[in-house]
Amino acid sequence: MTVQVTVGMRTARDLRSMLMNAAYSLRGSDDQEFLCLLFKSGFSNKRLAEEVEQFLAVVRTDLGRRVHLKALKSPSDLVHVLPPSICDAELEELQLRVAEALSGKPKNSSKEAVVGMLLHRWINRLPAVKVPELAALSGASFPTVYAALSMIEPSSLHRDEDRCVSLCGFSPEAWQQWLSISTDSIKAKFIDRSGLPRSPEKLARQLAKLGRQDVAIGGVLGAKHHFPGLDITAAPHLDLLMHGTQHADLSFVEQLDPGLVRDDSTQAHGHVIVNFVNRPHSLFVMQDGVMWADVLDCMVNLWDSHLLHQVENLINHVAPGGLRYQIGN
Amino acid sequence: MDQPITPKDVLQQIAKAIPDDVRGDIIIVGSLAAGYQLLRDSGQMIRTKDVDCMLAPHARAIVSATRVTDRLLEEGWKPQATPAYDLPGTAETPDDRLAVVRLHPPGTNEWFLELLGAPSDVTPEPNTSGKSSRRVQTNGGHFALPSFAYLGLVQFQPLMSEFGIRIALAEMMALANLLHHPVIGESLMGQPFANRQIKRSNKDLGRVVALAYLAVRKDEDALERWKSQWQEALKDRAKDHAESLLAVAPAGIHALLASPPDIEQALHTVNFGLLSATPLKEEQFVVAMRRLIQALE
Numbered sequence: 001m002t003v004q005v006t007v008g009m010r011t012a013r014d015l016r017s018m019l020m021n022a023a024y025s026l027r028g029s030d031d032q033e034f035l036c037l038l039f040k041s042g043f044s045n046k047r048l049a050e051e052v053e054q055f056l057a058v059v060r061t062d063l064g065r066r067v068h069l070k071a072l073k074s075p076s077d078l079v080h081v082l083p084p085s086i087c088d089a090e091l092e093e094l095q096l097r098v099a100e101a102l103s104g105k106p107k108n109s110s111k112e113a114v115v116g117m118l119l120h121r122w123i124n125r126l127p128a129v130k131v132p133e134l135a136a137l138s139g140a141s142f143p144t145v146y147a148a149l150s151m152i153e154p155s156s157l158h159r160d161e162d163r164c165v166s167l168c169g170f171s172p173e174a175w176q177q178w179l180s181i182s183t184d185s186i187k188a189k190f191i192d193r194s195g196l197p198r199s200p201e202k203l204a205r206q207l208a209k210l211g212r213q214d215v216a217i218g219g220v221l222g223a224k225h226h227f228p229g230l231d232i233t234a235a236p237h238l239d240l241l242m243h244g245t246q247h248a249d250l251s252f253v254e255q256l257d258p259g260l261v262r263d264d265s266t267q268a269h270g271h272v273i274v275n276f277v278n279r280p281h282s283l284f285v286m287q288d289g290v291m292w293a294d295v296l297d298c299m300v301n302l303w304d305s306h307l308l309h310q311v312e313n314l315i316n317h318v319a320p321g322g323l324r325y326q327i328g329n
Numbered sequence: 330m331d332q333p334i335t336p337k338d339v340l341q342q343i344a345k346a347i348p349d350d351v352r353g354d355i356i357i358v359g360s361l362a363a364g365y366q367l368l369r370d371s372g373q374m375i376r377t378k379d380v381d382c383m384l385a386p387h388a389r390a391i392v393s394a395t396r397v398t399d400r401l402l403e404e405g406w407k408p409q410a411t412p413a414y415d416l417p418g419t420a421e422t423p424d425d426r427l428a429v430v431r432l433h434p435p436g437t438n439e440w441f442l443e444l445l446g447a448p449s450d451v452t453p454e455p456n457t458s459g460k461s462s463r464r465v466q467t468n469g470g471h472f473a474l475p476s477f478a479y480l481g482l483v484q485f486q487p488l489m490s491e492f493g494i495r496i497a498l499a500e501m502m503a504l505a506n507l508l509h510h511p512v513i514g515e516s517l518m519g520q521p522f523a524n525r526q527i528k529r530s531n532k533d534l535g536r537v538v539a540l541a542y543l544a545v546r547k548d549e550d551a552l553e554r555w556k557s558q559w560q561e562a563l564k565d566r567a568k569d570h571a572e573s574l575l576a577v578a579p580a581g582i583h584a585l586l587a588s589p590p591d592i593e594q595a596l597h598t599v600n601f602g603l604l605s606a607t608p609l610k611e612e613q614f615v616v617a618m619r620r621l622i623q624a625l626e
Contacts, residue, residue, distance in 0.1 A: 013626075058587040194616040195609070196542070202549050258619035 189270030194259030344492035417470025535595030552624035
C-alpha cells in the first residue's frame with residue numbers, strides 16, 4: 001500500500017489532484033492500494049464524501065475502489081484506518097512520518113549548519129557570538145557546536161576575551177569542504193513531463209504568486225538576485241529552499257506547473273529541485289513580493305550544480321577579502 | 330487523409346484570387362489561422378482539408394460572400410459536390426438542400442475554401458448548437474452561408490496578414506470552441522476523422538488544447554493573457570453576458586479532463602491535425618489541459 005500524507009490541505013483543486021495522481025499511480029498494478037491521509041485539512045466530512053463520490057464517478061471502477069481517503073486529527077488515529085495486516089514496524093515508521101510532517105520544521109542541525117551560521121555572520125559583518133547563542137541560532141546542540149568549531153582552521157577562527165567566536169577568514173579549502181558537506185543532503189527532484197518545460201524564471205514567478213513564507217528561490221536565480229554581476233546567463237533549473245524537513249507537504253510544486261512530477265532517482269534531471277533548510281531560522285528575505293534564499297544557500301545550490309566558476313565568482317563578491325586563490329588549486 | 334499544406338502559401342493563393350474591395354471583409358479561421366500565427370516561424374506544414382473564411386461584418390456577409398464566390402468561380406475554382414446537397418442550387422432548392430460554398434482551387438482537390446458568415450450577435454448562454462444559415466445567390470447558383478453562435482468572437486482584434494487578409498486570434502477561436510462545448514456532447518462529426526468516428530465536441534475541445542499548447546510553445550506566458558483578452562472580447566461582443574460566459578468557458582476542458590476515452594479521441598484529432606508534425610503523448614496532452622485550466626483560474 002502506498003501512503004501519502006498531507007498537512008493543511010485547503011483547496012478542492014489540491015484534493016482532486018491528489019486523488020487523480022493516486023489513480024494514475026495505480027494503473028500499472030491490479031491489487032496495489034493507495035491511502036491518502038489528510039491532517040489539519042480544511043474540508044468537512046460531508047465535503048470530502050462529495051469529492052470522493054465525484055472522483056469515483058470519473059475514474060475506472062477498478063482504480064477508484066483502490067484509492068482511499070481519510071481525514072485524521074493525530075498520528076494515533078492511524079491505527080483505526082490502516083489495514084489489520086500492517087506490521088508494527090510499518091505502523092511505527094508511518095507514525096513517525098506523520099509526526100514529522102505535522103511538525104514541519106527541522107529538529108536539529110548539523111556541524112555544517114553551525115559553520116554556515118558563522119559564515120553568514122562573517123559575510124554580513126555581524127558581531128561575534130557566544131557558544132550558547134550560536135547553538136540557538138543554528139539549532140545545534142552544544143557538542144555539535146564545539147565539534148563544528150574544532151573543524152575550522154585556528155587561523156580563521158577568532159575568539160575574543162568575552163569568549164565570543166567569529167570567523168576572520170575562510171580558506172579555499174575550507175570553502176570546498178563546507179560546500180561539499182552542505183550539498184550532501186536530501187533533496188526532492190521534480191522532472192518535466194510536458195515536453196515543453198516552463199523556464200525557471202516563470203516557475204519562480206508562479207511561486208511568488210503563491211505567497212509562501214516557507215519557500216524561497218535559491219540556485220542561480222537567487223544568486224543573481226544577490227549578485228546581478230554573476231557570470232552566468234541562464235539557470236539550468238529552479239532551486240527552491242524549503243524551511244522544513246523532507247517530509248513536508250510539497251504539493252505546492254504542482255501549482256508551479258502541472259507538468260512537474262517527483263522523481264528522486266539518481267538519473268533524473270530535476271527541473272525543480274527542492275532543498276531543505278536545516279536550521280531554526282530560514283534567513284529568507286522577502287523583497288518586492290518574492291521570497292529569496294540566503295546567499296550562502298544559493299552558493300551551495302551552485303556547487304551542487306557543478307558551477308565552480310560561479311561559486312568562486314560569488315565568494316569573491318560576498319566574502320571579506322574574497323578568495324585568496326582558486327578552489328581546488 | 331487531410332493533406333499537408335503550408336499556411337503562408339495557401340493564404341497567398343487566396344489573397345490573390347479575392348477582389349481587393351472584399352479582402353478586408355474576410356477573416357481566416359480554423360487550422361489555417363492557427364497555423365499561420367503559431368507555426369509560421371517554424372515553416373511547419375499542417376494537415377487540413379478545409380480553409381475556413383468568415384465574412385464579416387454580419388450586415389455585409391451575404392453581399393461579400395456573393396462577390397467572393399463569383400470571383401473565384403470566374404478564376405476557375407470548382408465547387409465541391411456532396412450527394413446530400415443540390416449542386417448547382419436554384420431558386421427552387423429548399424434551404425436544407427443548399428450546399429455550403431466549398432471551392433477547390435484550380436488544379437487541385439487537396440483542399441477547399443469554405444465560406445462562413447459572421448453571426449449577428451453572440452448567443453447569451455453557452456450551448457452545443459447555435460448554427461444558422463442564410464441563402465447566397467451567385468452566378469454559379471444558390472448556396473448556403475452558415476453561421477455559428479460564438480464564431481463572431483473572432484472579429485475581436487484579428488491579426489492583419491501581409492497579404493491583406495485578416496487572421497482570427499488563436500485565443501478567440503479557442504473561446505468560441507469552449508463556449509460551443511461546455512460539456513462533451515454526443516453528436517458525431519459528419520465525416521470520419523483519420524478513419525475514426527469522432528465526437529464533434531472532442532475535435533473542437535482538442536483544438537482548444539492544441540492552440541493552448543502551440544501558444545505556450547511560442548511564448549510561455551501566452552495563456553496568462555488569454556483570460557484578459559477573453560474578458561475584453563466578451564465585453565465588446567456580448568456586454569450583458571460577458572461575466573457569465575467567461576465563468577463557464579473552462580467547463581468543457583474540465584469535462585474533457587475527467588473523461589479518459591474522450592481525451593483519447595481529442596488527442597487523436599490534434600495529432601492528425603494541427604500537431605501532426607509534433608504529436609503529443611497523452612500525458613503531455615493532459616498537462617497542456619491542466620496548464621490551460623491553471624491559467625484561467
